[in-house]
Structure formats: structure tokens, C-alpha cells
Amino acid sequence: MKNILMLATGGTIACEPSADGLVPKLSGEKMLTMIPALKNICNITCLELMNLDSSNICPDNWLLMAKTIYESYDKYDGFVITHGTDTMAYTAAALSHLLINLDKPVILTGAQKPLQATPTDAAQNIIDSFITAADKIPGVFLVFNGNIHKGSVVKKVYSENFAGFASINEQPAGTIVQNSINWLSSYSTISTVNPSLKLIDKLEEKIYILKLIPGLKPDILDILVEHDYKAIIIEGYGAGGVPTDKAINNFLPAIKRAIAKNVSIVCTTQCLYDGVHLDKYPIGILAARLGAISGTTLTTEELTIRLMVILAQTSDNKLIKEYVEQIL
Structure with missing residues (x-):
């Protein structure tokens, strides 16, 4: 089985009720225990990187995510990042440019409803993300509602609908139906020779x-x-x-x-x-x-x-x- 590192960063997927509304409190480890089907997909190590509403995500957080993946790169076959939906498209675009020569999957996912809510889209999005991270296609992708979106073209288009995101001016890179991935044909060819992973560690915020x-x-x-x-x-x-x-x-x-x-x-x-x-x-x-x-x-x-x-x-x-x- 593949070895996958999960980076938990907060978001609706990890939210619990509070006096001020939904706030991210659920740990990554707790989320994993709530989805026993994951044990049949891959071996998972969880790292609690942050616990933020994604509206509070900033470029320093992107740099930390990229650095964490870079420093853990040789230990894992792929990566899953649980993240709030509001700025997840920015994070997907950022990681697409901060990690150069990527030859492993980096998958972002989240949910429109908390994992503990009924109904929720969270559990299936997480399952689909680990299936994609354990697959053979490298790159940064956002997995949501059965669709695999390339990180550089994805955009949040619904504030509540479980569809959540769309690929803009491209077809989704793939779909996941009953735990099986159907990749677009252009993603079926994998380069077997890649230079070493390179990390970009500076961003201009102005x-x-x-x-x-x-x-x-x-x-x-x-x-x-x-x-x-x-x-x-x-x-x-x-x-x-x-x-x-x-x-x-x-x-x-x-x-x-x-x-x-x-x-x-x-x-x-x-x-x-x-x-x-x-x-x-x-x-x-x-x-x-x-x-x-x-x-x-x-x-x-x-x-x-x-x-x-x-x-x-x-x-x-x-x-x-x-x-x-x-x-x-």
C-alpha cells in the first residue's frame, strides 16, 4: 500500500459548533478515525499543520505547506491537504508554482458541510482524495464532489452546493465514480524522468x-x-x-x-x-x-x-x- 501524508489545516470539514458559529476544531487524526474505509486505501500519517478558517489563510501558510511537503517528500508516495473551501483554489494555485518538478500527487480537499454534520460531503471527498493521492498521476489537484481539478485552473463557484468547484476553460482532469478514477486522456502519460524537486520559498504579497x-x-x-x-x-x-x-x-x-x-x-x-x-x-x-x-x-x-x-x-x-x- 502507498504511504500518504495528510496535512490538516482546518476549514469547514473540521468545524464544530460554537457560540460564534462553526469553527475548525476537529483534528486530522480524529477525522481519520471517523472514516474507517481509509484503512483499505493506503497507509496514512497525519500532521496537524494549522487549524484555520480558510478565510484566514495567507501566503505564509502556503509557504509552510510547500516547505512541509518538500521536507517530507522522500518519505511518502503522495500528500493530502484538508482545507477550507473559501481560499482553497488560491492554495491549489500556489502549490502548483511553489513545488517545481513535482512527480507525486498533492491533493487538496475540503467540504461544504462539516464531517460531523448530516448530510455531509466531507467523508466522500476525503476518501476520493486518498484514492487520488495513492494513484500514479503526479501534480497538484483539488478533489471535490467526484471531480479531480488541476490546481492551476480551479475556482470555487458555489458557496453551499456540494459541487463546490469548477475547472475554468478546461475539462476536469478526471472523475471518481465508485472509488475508481477515470483520468482525462491527456493525463494518462506519465514522465519517467523528472529533475529533483525544487521549492520556491518567497512570494510578493503586494x-x-x-x-x-x-x-x-x-x-x-x-x-x-x-x-x-x-x-x-x-x-x-x-x-x-x-x-x-x-x-x-x-x-x-x-x-x-x-x-x-x-x-x-x-x-x-x-x-x-x-x-x-x-x-x-x-x-x-x-x-x-x-x-x-x-x-x-x-x-x-x-x-x-x-x-x-x-x-x-x-x-x-x-x-x-x-x-x-x-x-x-
């Missing part, structure tokens, strides 16, 4: 996500620059457009000023699907001419992590653009 609304004043960009933000992701309209000189609130001069001060401007879309096309309309073309970076088809979570990683390494605009826009 990233801001700005969601445009009609009437928003462009001086918000100047304020963010004054507060030393290194990158601003603009969630624009449709194909990634921002107001131009045809609007009362023209964003182009503020974008130009920000870029001149070496602040990275990334244009993405408020739409879930199909991504950004800055070459389609003047509202995108003009921003791109000023040096705005295209968010392509990436989620806001993935864009945030890419910027955190590359800006911790360089301030070279060309390298930043290449890293953000690369196809992985």
Missing part, C-alpha cells in the same frame, strides 16, 4: 485585484501605486476591456502612469469563461499598447499566484510578462 464597475474613478490606480503595490490585476469587462478616452473615466492615462513607475498591470475579465482578448476591441488594444499584460484564459487566483512568484524574483517587465502569459 498584489491588488481591482474589479471595474461603471463610474469607477481611475485615480484608484494612482492610490494603489502610492501605497507601493507591485502589481494590479484589473478585472475588466467582457474580453478584458477598460474605459478609454471615449468614457468620462478614462483609465488609460492612469495605466500609463502606473506602468511608468514599474507597476505591473494585468488585464483579466469578470467573466468566468473564455478569457481575455486584448486584441479584439480598442478598449483592450489601447491598454495592451501601453504595456498591460494579458491575463489570457487564467483565473484570477492563478494570475495572483503567478505575480506573487515572479515579482519575488525580478522586477524585469519582460520576464514578468513572459511568466504571467506562459502556457503551462
Whole structure:
């Protein structure tokens, strides 16, 4: 049987009632004892890494998770992280970039209802996660409601529905039905030669996500620059457009000023699907001419992590653009 390390980090899956509502209290070890079927899947070692509502997760927590996996890498065949759902897509994206040359499974999961609740999705999500971690396909994945989502494309799309998450602009990497995995064909080929695992241990936290609304004043960009933000992701309209000189609130001069001060401007879309096309309309073309970076088809979570990683390494605009826009 495979040897799997479980990292317990809290979240709804570990919640119990309190005077202030549901709070994560249940230990990882206790969760394992409540699901006896796990004994038939793999050998499990549990590490209590933290016990947080995932709204309280921050980049230092991502770095700790990555470091723990890195330091334990040779001892285990795979890893499962139990996690709150609210920021789990950010954590999945982060681990996808912090662990380089990964050749083992790293699986994140959580639940919309606590393990002790009735009904709950927690037990099956945990079982599915250990099945996936004990399988042969390497990489960072988020397992939820019978779906296996690649860590860099997943997004939480339901606040309560057990479906929870979706893969954005890609099909799920696989599905799990009656404890059997069906991988998408593109995941069926496994590289047999991988360089040694590499750990990224620095992140730039001064990233801001700005969601445009009609009437928003462009001086918000100047304020963010004054507060030393290194990158601003603009969630624009449709194909990634921002107001131009045809609007009362023209964003182009503020974008130009920000870029001149070496602040990275990334244009993405408020739409879930199909991504950004800055070459389609003047509202995108003009921003791109000023040096705005295209968010392509990436989620806001993935864009945030890419910027955190590359800006911790360089301030070279060309390298930043290449890293953000690369196809992985």
C-alpha cells in the first residue's frame, strides 16, 4: 500500500459548533478515525499543520505547506491537504508554482458541510482524495464532489452546493465514480524522468485585484501605486476591456502612469469563461499598447499566484510578462 501524508489545516470539514458559529476544531487524526474505509486505501500519517478558517489563510501558510511537503517528500508516495473551501483554489494555485518538478500527487480537499454534520460531503471527498493521492498521476489537484481539478485552473463557484468547484476553460482532469478514477486522456502519460524537486520559498504579497464597475474613478490606480503595490490585476469587462478616452473615466492615462513607475498591470475579465482578448476591441488594444499584460484564459487566483512568484524574483517587465502569459 502507498504511504500518504495528510496535512490538516482546518476549514469547514473540521468545524464544530460554537457560540460564534462553526469553527475548525476537529483534528486530522480524529477525522481519520471517523472514516474507517481509509484503512483499505493506503497507509496514512497525519500532521496537524494549522487549524484555520480558510478565510484566514495567507501566503505564509502556503509557504509552510510547500516547505512541509518538500521536507517530507522522500518519505511518502503522495500528500493530502484538508482545507477550507473559501481560499482553497488560491492554495491549489500556489502549490502548483511553489513545488517545481513535482512527480507525486498533492491533493487538496475540503467540504461544504462539516464531517460531523448530516448530510455531509466531507467523508466522500476525503476518501476520493486518498484514492487520488495513492494513484500514479503526479501534480497538484483539488478533489471535490467526484471531480479531480488541476490546481492551476480551479475556482470555487458555489458557496453551499456540494459541487463546490469548477475547472475554468478546461475539462476536469478526471472523475471518481465508485472509488475508481477515470483520468482525462491527456493525463494518462506519465514522465519517467523528472529533475529533483525544487521549492520556491518567497512570494510578493503586494498584489491588488481591482474589479471595474461603471463610474469607477481611475485615480484608484494612482492610490494603489502610492501605497507601493507591485502589481494590479484589473478585472475588466467582457474580453478584458477598460474605459478609454471615449468614457468620462478614462483609465488609460492612469495605466500609463502606473506602468511608468514599474507597476505591473494585468488585464483579466469578470467573466468566468473564455478569457481575455486584448486584441479584439480598442478598449483592450489601447491598454495592451501601453504595456498591460494579458491575463489570457487564467483565473484570477492563478494570475495572483503567478505575480506573487515572479515579482519575488525580478522586477524585469519582460520576464514578468513572459511568466504571467506562459502556457503551462
